[in-house]
Amino acid sequence: MKRIAIAAGWIIVLAAPLSAQAQQAGELVRFIACPVxxxxxxxxxxxxWLADDRESGIRYDVSQSPYKPDWNREVLVEGRVSADPPTPCGATVLDPVRTSRLETPCPRHMLPAEGYAGRRYKLPRRxxxxxxxxxxxxxxxxAERTFPVYFxxxxxxxxxxxxxxxxxxxVTWIRAAHPRKLVITGFAATDPTPVSGRTIAEPAGLAAARAASIAETLRRLLPGMIVETRAQTGALPTDEPEADGLPGxxxxxxxxRAVF
Structure with a gap:
């Protein structure tokens, strides 16, 4: 969509959305969309997997997300603009990127290849x-050490x-280190945040549910280990590398947390 401005008798055409070319590699984007x-x-x-940011008018390639979209539901897209060319899928590449499934229904939408080759599958680093x-x-x-797990x-x-x-x-490290116990703290992003014209926040009970999920997994993998759980809401971003520089x-x- 374009806007038309009139100045000094001239008609000037201004592009409304920020163009993909104007974006800088590493720029953080966050929006809600129906996946395509x-x-x-x-x-x-x-x-x-593609997603259109309605506010900017830019189509993004979100295929690199470790959790793939459910094309029956909206997704919360969080990613950084990659320096990679858009040629594999025909859209600005986000890498790293996450595509969290939301509950709002979406119509299924499939595009033909239209000359784009996609990417040959390869095992992820993780x-x-x-x-x-x-x-x-x-x-x-x-010594005492903390390992994050993400959702x-x-x-x-x-x-x-x-x-x-x-x-x-x-678990590999814990088996070698033999800590006295493990303390699992679940976090939830409960502070309301505006995204794509709406406000989103995680429920407070999710922090305890995440801790319980990890605790049960570790009890099965490490029989006899003492495992305690805690919960914290209002989670703040960290700089742990395995979150790939994505604050959300x-x-x-x-x-x-391994305690000795």
Missing amino acids: YRDTDSGRKSGC NIDPLSVPRKVPPGPY EFGNDFLVYQYDDWLIDNA QSQRRAEI
Whole structure:
């Protein structure tokens, strides 16, 4: 959509939305949208997930999210503009990016390839080996340490591979370190935040639910370990690297603290 301004007898056409080209790599974007699937075919899982930011008019490629959209529901998109070209999927790439499923229904929408190839599937960096593969023993000395685990907005279930990888690393270290107990603190982003013309916030009870989810997982993986749970609302962002520099992702977490 364009606006027309008249100045000194000239008609000047101004682009309303910020163009994709004007965005800087690393710029943080956050919006709510109905996901769109582009049916490309470069092999297994090569299709593209797209999302349109209505306020800016920009279409984004959100395919790199560790949690894939449910195209029957809106998603909360959080990501940083990548320097990668838009050629695989025909949209500005967000990487890193998250696409949290919301409850608002969406119509399913699929686009043809339209000449875009998509991306050939490759295993994500956070991908655990089968449990039959021996883990390398982390070196000591061992002292109190905290391991974060992250969640989608509004949910307490573990994210496939992303959380599996984080928990596997934590458990490998804990088995080598032999702490006296584990204290699991769940966090929830309960402070209201404006996004795409609405206000969103996580329920306070989600903090305790996240702690309980992680505690139950660790009790199964570490039989006999003392595990305590705590909860904290109004979560603030952290700079932990596994949140990929996304403030919203860092708020939605549980922390596993090993106590000696």
